[in-house]
Amino acid sequence: MQVITRIGLSEANHVLDAAQRQAEAIGVPQNIVVVDESGHLVAARRMDGAKFIAMDIAINKALTAAGSRKATRDLAPVVVPGQAAFGIHAQANGRFTTLAGGIPLIVDGVVVGAVGVSSGSTAEDQAVAEAGASAFAERFAGYAE
Amino acid sequence: MQVITRIGLSEANHVLDAAQRQAEAIGVPQNIVVVDESGHLVAARRMDGAKFIAMDIAINKALTAAGSRKATRDLAPVVVPGQAAFGIHAQANGRFTTLAGGIPLIVDGVVVGAVGVSSGSTAEDQAVAEAGASAFAERFAGYAE
Amino acid sequence: MQVITRIGLSEANHVLDAAQRQAEAIGVPQNIVVVDESGHLVAARRMDGAKFIAMDIAINKALTAAGSRKATRDLAPVVVPGQAAFGIHAQANGRFTTLAGGIPLIVDGVVVGAVGVSSGSTAEDQAVAEAGASAFAERFAGYAE
Amino acid sequence: MQVITRIGLSEANHVLDAAQRQAEAIGVPQNIVVVDESGHLVAARRMDGAKFIAMDIAINKALTAAGSRKATRDLAPVVVPGQAAFGIHAQANGRFTTLAGGIPLIVDGVVVGAVGVSSGSTAEDQAVAEAGASAFAERFAGYAE
Numbered sequence: 214m215q216v217i218t219r220i221g222l223s224e225a226n227h228v229l230d231a232a233q234r235q236a237e238a239i240g241v242p243q244n245i246v247v248v249d250e251s252g253h254l255v256a257a258r259r260m261d262g263a264k265f266i267a268m269d270i271a272i273n274k275a276l277t278a279a280g281s282r283k284a285t286r287d288l289a290p291v292v293v294p295g296q297a298a299f300g301i302h303a304q305a306n307g308r309f310t311t312l313a314g315g316i317p318l319i320v321d322g323v324v325v326g327a328v329g330v331s332s333g334s335t336a337e338d339q340a341v342a343e344a345g346a347s348a349f350a351e352r353f354a355g356y357a358e
Numbered sequence: 359m360q361v362i363t364r365i366g367l368s369e370a371n372h373v374l375d376a377a378q379r380q381a382e383a384i385g386v387p388q389n390i391v392v393v394d395e396s397g398h399l400v401a402a403r404r405m406d407g408a409k410f411i412a413m414d415i416a417i418n419k420a421l422t423a424a425g426s427r428k429a430t431r432d433l434a435p436v437v438v439p440g441q442a443a444f445g446i447h448a449q450a451n452g453r454f455t456t457l458a459g460g461i462p463l464i465v466d467g468v469v470v471g472a473v474g475v476s477s478g479s480t481a482e483d484q485a486v487a488e489a490g491a492s493a494f495a496e497r498f499a500g501y502a503e
Numbered sequence: 504m505q506v507i508t509r510i511g512l513s514e515a516n517h518v519l520d521a522a523q524r525q526a527e528a529i530g531v532p533q534n535i536v537v538v539d540e541s542g543h544l545v546a547a548r549r550m551d552g553a554k555f556i557a558m559d560i561a562i563n564k565a566l567t568a569a570g571s572r573k574a575t576r577d578l579a580p581v582v583v584p585g586q587a588a589f590g591i592h593a594q595a596n597g598r599f600t601t602l603a604g605g606i607p608l609i610v611d612g613v614v615v616g617a618v619g620v621s622s623g624s625t626a627e628d629q630a631v632a633e634a635g636a637s638a639f640a641e642r643f644a645g646y647a648e
Numbered sequence: 649m650q651v652i653t654r655i656g657l658s659e660a661n662h663v664l665d666a667a668q669r670q671a672e673a674i675g676v677p678q679n680i681v682v683v684d685e686s687g688h689l690v691a692a693r694r695m696d697g698a699k700f701i702a703m704d705i706a707i708n709k710a711l712t713a714a715g716s717r718k719a720t721r722d723l724a725p726v727v728v729p730g731q732a733a734f735g736i737h738a739q740a741n742g743r744f745t746t747l748a749g750g751i752p753l754i755v756d757g758v759v760v761g762a763v764g765v766s767s768g769s770t771a772e773d774q775a776v777a778e779a780g781a782s783a784f785a786e787r788f789a790g791y792a793e
Binding site for chain 3: 409414418437438452455458479
């Protein structure tokens with residue numbers, strides 16, 4: 214039997230609040246989501262004016278980060294043609310993505326969920342996701358210690 | 359040209375807050391979502407302990423309510439075999455559903471979004487969705503007046 | 504933060520061994536699978552002669568049992584036309600099923616996974632799934648006590 | 649009429665056992681699967697700690713190896729832009745993949761199934777798949793002689 218630590222709604226809301234503040238600070242309405250360690254949606258927000266088509270992309274970024282246990286941006290270099298993971302972006306029924314903006318949320322070294330952000334440029338998405346991930350890390354990274 | 363009234367994130371959060379309070383009052387963790395008038399996700403929450411498989415069902419209930427402009431529960435009688443709308447539950451790539459728990463959110467007679475709830479019994483889902491829809495109606499039904 | 508108990512591979516193999524013995528005892532080759540509490544595949548076996556098309560059905564039965572926290576057979580009465588859950592069999596991208604043969608695996612009252620069986624008659628599928636679930640319950644139901 | 653040689657469950661378990669031992673030896677929890685010559689799943693195992701998102705990828709690697717009759721790694725050079733097979737990684741509803749870790753299982757020169765491994769680096773996946781394929785070849789490559 215395995216014992217798993219999973220992000221809960223209150224922690225997810227903490228991530229979303231921090232990410233939303235950053236999105237407001239840079240003036241970019243965003244879709245912001247949190248999934249759990251198994252890739253299932255825990256919480257989502259579309260800020261007024263965010264692109265409707267980007268909500269699914271935000272969810273896919275979070276899914277990929279939770280599933281690969283890596284920031285989506287860090288996966289990008291190995292999926293270009295000729296690299297070992299070329300083509301992985303077509304996996305998971307096309308949901309696997311290396312677009313910047315998906316970051317795993319980690320407690321005591323274990324992935325408990327992930328945040329995904331999409332609607333701005335990839336740099337803006339990454340910045341907002343980082344704000345969410347940083348807020349999580351500050352409060353929960355050593356949760357079990 | 360058309361001018362559309364669409365639910366925003368702050369109103370969606372108002373709906374989710376009220377629905378979540380009702381779910382807590384009856385002791386049933388729920389997936390609670392709000393979509394806009396175009397069926398796109400605005401906000402979602404999975405309360406700790408809610409069924410993972412029911413998040414998509416909650417989204418589908420809200421999608422159906424926004425798309426049909428009717429409460430999903432009220433659609434059920436006409437989709438049984440022999441009735442005019444039999445088979446419609448397989449439409450929209452299988453996302454159309456007449457399971458209770460999806461309710462349109464209305465301003466001045468116009469659907470601006472919908473709430474969807476799923477994880478409990480259909481009666482529990484309906485009660486929680488009604489709490490969200492009622493809170494919306496109390497504050498926003500006559501919004502433009 | 505949530506702490507989750509999840510079935511591991513060794514427990515899943517214990518379930519599959521017991522189910523396979525029962526399938527051999529009744530002379531029906533079966534697809535037998537175990538998913539975790541989030542619906543993800545942990546282990547699968549197709550006995551020689553089992554129907555290829557039924558592997559996905561076995562996985563869907565286990566997914567449904569884990570997601571609904573009920574035996575798929577017990578869901579069947581409420582999904583017929585006129586009942587509250589009519590149409591739910593089209594949810595989860597068509598993967599939700601009330602065909603007999605999916606049973607949740609429970610530790611201390613909490614669903615940690617599910618077994619799914621398909622290739623025989625629904626009665627044969629149910630009997631083989633029950634053999635797997637019983638073997639799990641005998642060894643692990645009070646695991647944490 | 650055709651007579652087909654197809655891997656059975658006992659041979660598939662032999663492959664999975666060998667691959668799992670190798671995964672344990674290198675300390676990388678893996679998803680390990682075997683499909684038959686028609687691409688249908690015969691057996692699957694997710695070792696505790698393996699990535700949930702990689703189970704489908706493991707299945708897709710095995711499917712591709714059985715379907716193309718080549719190791720997925722050997723397909724990679726011809727799918728990059730400008731090469732003849734560019735784009736094939738999007739075929740088979742996105743399931744075709746040239747990620748290393750899928751290897752056909754061969755008896756008397758004929759593909760009877762394939763093994764697929766995913767959760768580690770592509771080098772780790774390949775090493776574990778090779779361990780499974782080697783164990784198969786040692787015992788069954790000349791099976792009919």
